[in-house]
Every structure is written in C-alpha cells, then in structure tokens.
Amino acid sequence: MNKRWVSYIIAFFIIISLNFAIPRLLPGDPVSAIYGEDVMVKLSEDVKEYINSAYNIDKPVISQYFLYLASLFKGNLGYSLYYKQSVGKLLMSYMPFTLLLMGLAVIISSFFAFILGIESGWRRGKKIDLFLLYSIIISSGFPSFFIAALFLIFFGITLGALPMQGARTAYSGFTGFGITSDFLKHLVLPLSSLIFILIPPGYFLTRNAMLSNIKEPYILLARAKGLSDSKIRYGHAGRNSLIPFVTQTGMRMGTIIVTGSLFIEMVFSYPGMGSLIYNSILNRDYPVLQGSLLIVTFLVLIINFFMDILYVKIDPRIKYAH
Amino acid sequence: MLKVKNLRTSYGKNEILKGLDFEVSKEDIVAVIGESGTGKTTLALAIMGLLRYQQDNVKISGEIVFNGIDLSRLKEDELKKIRWSKISIVFQNVDNILNPVIPVFKQIKEILNSNDGTSIINDMLEKMDFPVSRAYAYPYQLSMGEKQKVMLAMAYILNPEFVILDEPTSALDFESKNNLIKIIKELSSQKAVLLATHDLDTAQNISNKTVVLYGGNIIESGSTKDVFTNPRHPYTRGLIRSYPSETRTKDLQGIKGNPGFTDNGCCFWPRCTQAIQICKEEKPLLTESNGRKIACHRYGIIPLVSVSRIKKTYENRSILKSISFDVYEGETLTILGRSGSGKTTLAKIIMGLIKPDDGEICLENMKVTCWDSAFYKKVQMIFQDTRAALSHRLNILESVTEPLLIQKCKSNEEMVDAAKQVLSEVGLPGSDDFLYSYPHHLSGGELQRVVIARALILSPRVLIADEPTSALDPSIQAKVLKLLNQIQEQRGLGMLFITHDLGVARKVSDRVMEINNGILKEKILR
Ligand code: SF4
Numbered sequence: 001m002n003k004r005w006v007s008y009i010i011a012f013f014i015i016i017s018l019n020f021a022i023p024r025l026l027p028g029d030p031v032s033a034i035y036g037e038d039v040m041v042k043l044s045e046d047v048k049e050y051i052n053s054a055y056n057i058d059k060p061v062i063s064q065y066f067l068y069l070a071s072l073f074k075g076n077l078g079y080s081l082y083y084k085q086s087v088g089k090l091l092m093s094y095m096p097f098t099l100l101l102m103g104l105a106v107i108i109s110s111f112f113a114f115i116l117g118i119e120s121g122w123r124r125g126k127k128i129d130l131f132l133l134y135s136i137i138i139s140s141g142f143p144s145f146f147i148a149a150l151f152l153i154f155f156g157i158t159l160g161a162l163p164m165q166g167a168r169t170a171y172s173g174f175t176g177f178g179i180t181s182d183f184l185k186h187l188v189l190p191l192s193s194l195i196f197i198l199i200p201p202g203y204f205l206t207r208n209a210m211l212s213n214i215k216e217p218y219i220l221l222a223r224a225k226g227l228s229d230s231k232i233r234y235g236h237a238g239r240n241s242l243i244p245f246v247t248q249t250g251m252r253m254g255t256i257i258v259t260g261s262l263f264i265e266m267v268f269s270y271p272g273m274g275s276l277i278y279n280s281i282l283n284r285d286y287p288v289l290q291g292s293l294l295i296v297t298f299l300v301l302i303i304n305f306f307m308d309i310l311y312v313k314i315d316p317r318i319k320y321a322h
Numbered sequence: 323m324l325k326v327k328n329l330r331t332s333y334g335k336n337e338i339l340k341g342l343d344f345e346v347s348k349e350d351i352v353a354v355i356g357e358s359g360t361g362k363t364t365l366a367l368a369i370m371g372l373l374r375y376q377q378d379n380v381k382i383s384g385e386i387v388f389n390g391i392d393l394s395r396l397k398e399d400e401l402k403k404i405r406w407s408k409i410s411i412v413f414q415n416v417d418n419i420l421n422p423v424i425p426v427f428k429q430i431k432e433i434l435n436s437n438d439g440t441s442i443i444n445d446m447l448e449k450m451d452f453p454v455s456r457a458y459a460y461p462y463q464l465s466m467g468e469k470q471k472v473m474l475a476m477a478y479i480l481n482p483e484f485v486i487l488d489e490p491t492s493a494l495d496f497e498s499k500n501n502l503i504k505i506i507k508e509l510s511s512q513k514a515v516l517l518a519t520h521d522l523d524t525a526q527n528i529s530n531k532t533v534v535l536y537g538g539n540i541i542e543s544g545s546t547k548d549v550f551t552n553p554r555h556p557y558t559r560g561l562i563r564s565y566p567s568e569t570r571t572k573d574l575q576g577i578k579g580n581p582g583f584t585d586n587g588c589c590f591w592p593r594c595t596q597a598i599q600i601c602k603e604e605k606p607l608l609t610e611s612n613g614r615k616i617a618c619h620r621y622g623i624i625p626l627v628s629v630s631r632i633k634k635t636y637e638n639r640s641i642l643k644s645i646s647f648d649v650y651e652g653e654t655l656t657i658l659g660r661s662g663s664g665k666t667t668l669a670k671i672i673m674g675l676i677k678p679d680d681g682e683i684c685l686e687n688m689k690v691t692c693w694d695s696a697f698y699k700k701v702q703m704i705f706q707d708t709r710a711a712l713s714h715r716l717n718i719l720e721s722v723t724e725p726l727l728i729q730k731c732k733s734n735e736e737m738v739d740a741a742k743q744v745l746s747e748v749g750l751p752g753s754d755d756f757l758y759s760y761p762h763h764l765s766g767g768e769l770q771r772v773v774i775a776r777a778l779i780l781s782p783r784v785l786i787a788d789e790p791t792s793a794l795d796p797s798i799q800a801k802v803l804k805l806l807n808q809i810q811e812q813r814g815l816g817m818l819f820i821t822h823d824l825g826v827a828r829k830v831s832d833r834v835m836e837i838n839n840g841i842l843k844e845k846i847l848r
Contacts, residue, residue: 216418217413217416217417217418217419218418218419218420218421218422219375220367220372220375220376220413221413221419221420222421223372223375223405224370224372224405224406224410224411224413225405225406225410225432225433225476226402226403226404226405226406226407227432227433231432235424235432236421236424239421239423239424240421240422240423243423314423315423316423316460316462317422317423317460317462
C-alpha cells in the first residue's frame with residue numbers, strides 16, 4: 001500500500017504542476033494568455049490585484065510555483081471574468097450536482113448491471129438470458145446522447161411527465177418538501193438515461209465472467225456440496241465475477257465522468273461540471289476550464305485510490321502479489 | 323451400498339464409460355485404477371450426478387444404485403439431498419478447486435447448515451493435523467497438502483456413508499502423501515470409499531479391492547493384494563510394471579503403443595502382445611474365476627512354457643528333483659543358481675537337447691512330444707558363449723538368417739529384409755559392410771546382439787537366455803539387458819533368464835526362482 005501512496009502523490013503533483021506550467025508556456029505572459037490581450041486595460045483595480053496575486057508574474061518562476069501551490073491549497077483557482085466569480089466558488093456550486101448525478105448513476109447502474117449479468121450468465125442460452133442479451137446489445141448500439149435525447153423526447157415532451165432541464169424550477173417558490181421533490185423530479189431524466197447508458201458494459205462483462213466462472217472447478221465442488229442454487233450463483237460464481245466487474249468499473253470511471261457530465265448534463269442542461277466545462281469552452285473562459293479539469297483529474301485520482309482499496313478487499317490475491 | 327450396473331456414459335458421440343459393473347459394500351475401499359483418460363473422473367462425477375455440469379449432451383444409461391435408489395434417475399433437487407450428506411467427494415486437487423477468494427474455513431462452514439459449526443470444524447481439522455489458525459487463510463496461501471486436507475475435511479465433515487476420492491494424493495511429495503494416506507485410512511473406517519487414482523502406491527495402501535479401468539471398460543478386478551501381486555490381465559501387468567513403486571526392482575517397462583482405445587473387439591488389442599484374431603472382433607466379457615474378474619478372451623496372461631515335475635539324475639546324483647514352473651507371456655522368469663546347480667541342464671531339457679528322466683513340458687498348453695522346427699520357431703535360446711554360438715565361417719547375414727534357412731520359409735530377399743529388421747531392432751547397422759563382415763570383426767557386445775537378432779528372426783514367443791551377458795563388460799551388459807527388456811515390451815516375449823548373478827536377476831526379472839540342490843523355490847526380491 002505504501003508504494004501506492006507515493007505514486008498517488010507523485011501523480012497529484014504532476015497534475016498541478018502541469019496546470020501551473022501550461023499557461024506559462026503559452027506565448028506572451030500567462031495573464032494575457034488566459035484572460036486575453038486587453039484584459040488589464042478593462043479590469044477594475046480589485047480584480048487586477050486579485051489576478052496578479054494569483055499569478056505573481058513579477059516574481060521568479062520558482063517562487064511563482066510555490067506561491068501557486070500555496071494559493072492552490074487555500075482554494076484559489078483563479079477568477080472567472082465571465083461569471084465574475086472566483087473559480088473555486090464556481091466549482092463549489094456546480095460540483096455537487098455532478099457528484100450526485102454520477103454517484104447515484106454509478107451505484108444504481110452497477111447494481112443492475114451486476115445482477116442482470118449474473119442472472120443472465122447463470123441461465124446461459126435460456127429465454128431470459130437471450131432476451132436480456134439481445135435487448136441490451138441493441139440498446140448499447142445507440143450513442144449516449146441519442147439515448148438521452150430519446151428519454152427527453154419521450155418522457156419530457158410526449159408524456160410531459162417530467163421536467164426536461166435544469167436542476168430545479170426557477171422562481172417556483174417551493175418550500176420544504178416541495179423543494180426536495182422538485183429537485184428529485186429534475187434528477188429523474190438525466191439520472192435514468194445515464195443509468196441506461198452505463199448498464200450495458202457492466203452487464204456484458206459480468207455475464208462473460210459468469211460464463212467462464214461457472215465452468216471453474218470450485219463451482220463443481222459447490223454443486224457437489226449440495227449448496228442451494230442462489231448460494232452457488234451469488235456466493236461462488238457471482239463473488240468471483242465481482243472482481244473483473246469492479247476492475248472494469250474502476251477503469252471506466254474517467255469515461256463515465258466524461259459521458260456522464262458532458263453529454264448528459266448538456267442534453268438536460270443540468271447545472272453540473274459538464275455544463276460548466278461546456279460553457280467555459282464556448283466562452284473561452286480558460287480559468288474555469290483549467291480549474292474544472294484540475295478538479296476532474298483530481299476526482300479521478302481519488303476514485304482510483306478508493307478503487308485500489310476495494311480491489312484488495314474483493315480479491316485477496318492482489319495483496320499477496322504485491 | 324453402491325452397485326453400478328452396466329453404466330454407460332457419453333458426450334455426443336463420444337462414449338466414455340462402456341458398460342461398467344461393480345459394487346462397493348460397506349467398509350470396502352475400492353480403488354479404480356487406470357491411466358488418465360480412462361474414465362475414472364467421469365465415473366466419480368456420474369455417481370455424484372454432476373456429469374451434466376461438466377459437459378453438454380451427456381447421456382447416461384445403466385444404473386447407479388445407492389442404498390436401493392437409482393441415482394441416475396433422480397431429479398436435481400432429490401440429488402441435492404443426497405449429495406454430501408450421504409455421498410461426498412474429494413475432487414482432484416486442480417487449480418481453483420477451492421474458491422480462490424473465500425477463506426477456506428468459510429468454505430467448509432457453508433456445508434454445515436447450522437450457524438454454529440465452528441467447533442465441529444475445529445475438531446475435524448485437529449484430526450487432520452491441520453492448524454486451525456491456517457483455516458482462515460485463502461486457498462492460494464495454502465500448500466498442496468494443506469489444500470488436500472481441507473478438501474478431505476469437507477468430505478468427511480457430515481459423516482457420509484460413501485466417499486469418493488479422486489486422485490487424493492496426486493501432486494503431493496512423498497512425506498505429505500504418506501501422511502495423507504494415514505489420515506484417509508483413519509477417516510474411512512466404517513465407510514464405503516471409491517478411490518479413483520493412477521497412483522498405484524496409494525491404491526495398494528488404502529484399498530482392499532481394485533478395479534482396473536481401460537478405455538472405459540473394467541478389464542480386471544479383485545482383491546487389491548491379488549491384483550497387485552499377481553496381475554492377470556496384460557494391461558494390469560503393464561500398468562504395474564510401468565509404475566515406479568517402492569518395491570519393484572525390475573527396470574521400468576512401458577506398454578507397447580500409445581493409449582488409444584478401440585471399440586471393435588477388446589479395447590486393449592492394439593497394445594496387447596498376445597492378441598489373437600477374436601480379440602479384434604469381439605469384446606471380451608468380464609468373467610469371474612477364483613474371486614477375480616477379468617475381461618480377456620485368453621483368460622488373462624497365458625503361460626507359454628509350462629514345465630512340470632522334471633527330474634534328471636546324472637551318475638546317481640539327482641540334479642533336478644521334480645521341477646515345475648510356468649513362464650508367462652511377456653514376463654521374465656529368472657532361474658538363479660550357482661554354477662553346477664543344474665540350471666543349464668534345465669534349459670537344455672526345455673530345448674530338447676537333453677532328455678529328462680521324468681516330467682513333461684508344455685508349450686502354450688500343449689504337451690511337447692517332439693522338438694521339431696515348429697517348436698524352435700516358437701522357442702529360441704541364446705547362449706553364454708557367443709563365439710561358439712556363431713560359426714566363424716559364416717558372415718553376419720548368413721548367421722542371422724540361418725534359422726530361416728532351416729525353417730525354409732522365406733525367399734532370399736525376404737531373408738535379407740528380415741535380417742536388416744531384426745538387426746535394427748537390436749541396434750545394429752543393416753549396411754552391406756556390416757552384413758558381410760565376419761564374427762571376428764565384431765566386439766563382444768556386438769556379437770551378443772547378433773546372437774539375439776538371430777534368436778529373434780523367427781519371432782519366437784519364448785526366449786531362453788543362459789547367462790547371456792556374463793561374458794560382457796558391465797557397460798555393455800547394461801546395454802544388452804536394456805535391449806532385452808525393450809524387446810520384451812514390444813513383442814511380449816516370455817523370457818527364461820538363467821543367471822548366477824543376483825544383481826542382474828533383480829534388474830531383469832518379474833519373478834525369480836532359485837535352484838538349490840535340485841529344488842526350485844520362489845525367491846522374493848526386495
Ligand atoms: S488377449 Fe485379447 S482379449 Fe485378452 S487382453 Fe489381449 S487383446 Fe484383449
């Protein structure tokens with residue numbers, strides 16, 4: 001485990017150092033590279049000072065670096081001219097939505113993908129298996145934004161049952177329970193389409209793992225022992241299928257975040273990191289873009305870290321191998 | 323307890339078990355022995371009702387009657403009730419036989435339905451001499467022997483009536499193996515056990531009955547002691563001979579050909595050295611005689627030469643006093659004796675060179691009345707003194723083909739071909755240079771090989787070898803003895819080996835008899 005700590009810390013420093021280096025490697029000075037040529041002319045004195053204190057262009061590079069680190073740890077990620085807000089605060093207001101959406105989507109989709117995969121693999125070649133297999137193959141053939149749009153059209157427009165965009169109804173004046181239910185209603189469409197998109201890969205993997213695991217000798221032993229079917233299916237075959245499943249989910253986390261935030265949040269105008277990044281690209285809001293990417297990579301790093309701990313828990317052989 | 327009747331199993335068109343009949347009673351430990359691929363594991367799985375999980379398209383016919391219930395007809399949920407509580411199994415210790423990600427203790431515990439199995443498990447592990455603290459380890463942290471103990475603990479923990487052990491000692495070192503054999507014996511008292519193994523030591527150590535399987539057929543069965551000390555089916559003998567046991571002294575010998583089973587006739591005929599026409603056409607049935615069952619048209623290994631009550635007196639000195647023995651197909655019987663003990667006289671009597679005072683000699687169960695060319699076609703002898711055996715006026719080709727000339731059965735070219743073939747069999751060149759050289763050109767080892775080649779050219783069934791290597795240097799002697807061993811493996815030659823050298827006797831013989839004062843006695847070699 002110790003070695004892992006070190007590698008995480010190194011990765012972390014590489015990321016923040018890149019974040020430090022990139023604007024400084026661009027032509028011109030970093031402030032004009034990031035905020036545009038004429039920014040200094042237009043800005044008020046406070047903002048100028050804020051920006052200067054963040055970049056310290058007048059100091060040598062080494063001290064710039066340490067000052068950058070110091071301000072980073074204070075949570076200072078720069079200032080967005082577009083939103084007229086510090087990037088740190090901006091991220092704090094967008095981040096929770098993404099975390100909520102992604103967290104729920106990953107948990108719920110993993111649950112279904114895993115259970116369906118196990119049941120399907122266990123009943124290989126039977127009707128239920130074939131039905132699940134073909135329907136999931138077909139649904140996984142559609143691009144994710146297409147599925148999101150389908151959900152949007154069907155549930156939002158045709159049925160009109162659910163709000164189609166945003167995270168809450170503006171100026172509704174809801175209070176108490178009203179706020180919560182309004183918030184949840186807004187979550188339904190993006191969340192369910194994200195779940196829908198995330199299920200197939202996990203399902204396929206689990207089903208495949210089951211197909212090979214049920215041929216393993218320990219399954220024969222479990223059968224010989226006269227264990228109940230569900231015990232063999234979940235306690236033995238499923239337990240072993242969990243290993244590739246968790247590994248794969250961990251590796252897909254980056255992709256999940258990108259599909260999740262970028263496409264889904266865009267389609268449903270859900271106010272999370274995806275929307276923020278998208279808008280900052282449109283508006284050339286580099287400080288926000290930079291800050292968001294830093295936070296997202298940081299997030300991926302943290303998730304990986306927990307995944308590593310999880311691997312050891314579910315596959316004791318890993319610890320042994322290290 | 324368990325009765326298997328005409329059990330046949332097949333995957334698709336591939337028939338694995340071809341009609342097995344046997345029985346395991348209470349307190350019986352029945353070893354099923356045979357090489358891999360003969361269907362031992364299939365049999366174990368068939369009894370457990372697990373075959374269909376192992377392969378698609380499984381068909382089972384016949385009966386597997388356990389305490390009056392035919393297991394092969396039971397539904398899965400009925401089988402579930404019998405599995406493990408009545409019949410348990412120790413599977414072959416392959417990778418992943420234990421679930422790799424579950425601590426072994428938990429894997430034992432899931433068998434017990436009660437929540438409080440810990441003390442029962444601890445007791446069991448103690449009996450196996452397995453440290454309880456190790457039980458919380460994962461399978462990959464255990465040694466082969468420890469894993470095997472875990473599996474045994476599992477199998478015996480519900481105190482089942484019938485236990486199947488599939489290769490319980492394979493992949494273990496000598497010490498762990500003996501340790502495990504002891505444990506198995508202890509645990510198995512009062513139980514019926516089916517032990518499937520290719521490890522003959524284990525089979526011999528644990529079981530009281532043995533069933534020999536070849537190509538999905540039972541070819542021999544009987545009490546373990548009988549089967550091992552006196553195998554009657556050629557395959558059983560071959561199997562035992564090829565196994566490096568602790569007590570065998572003869573060099574390892576394989577079985578001719580490669581394992582490959584035929585469905586026409588006897589499953590063993592392509593590898594059998596005593597096969598006759600009917601063997602290729604008709605499948606022999608398992609028939610019983612003297613508590614032994616054997617499936618062979620020739621009722622097992624045949625005696626080639628039977629000597630009974632031979633007496634010989636020279637100048638009032640009784641040299642041979644009523645000597646009787648059999649030389650079986652494919653075996654080497656050594657007559658051990660000091661010089662002057664009469665062993666050469668005995669060989670000459672068999673060869674018809676000296677007349678006995680009394681007694682008779684049978685060849686393939688027929689009494690020999692005259693020693694004609696038909697007899698010498700089947701029985702050949704090689705002598706101690708090679709230089710005397712080969713005429714110095716004949717070249718090698720002429721010497722080797724001399725017996726063919728006497729038998730007048732081949733044309734000239736055929737004779738040359740035959741000579742080249744036997745020469746290559748004994749490891750000599752077939753070049754013209756060699757064929758037309760004379761005995762004095764050759765070394766002692768080469769000469770002895772020429773003599774052997776000459777003896778083999780008629781494809782005899784019996785070879786009598788009188789001190790064939792005593793005139794040779796040890797290194798050459800070793801080569802010639804190995805050669806004889808090999809020829810025996812390929813041709814199924816019955817060999818009567820006559821020597822005064824105990825060391826040589828140990829290496830070449832299946833059985834040794836010692837002649838002393840005219841009396842022949844079986845000598846047990848250890
Ligand atoms: S003699 Fe015939 S029946 Fe007997 S084992 Fe040989 S081939 Fe089979």
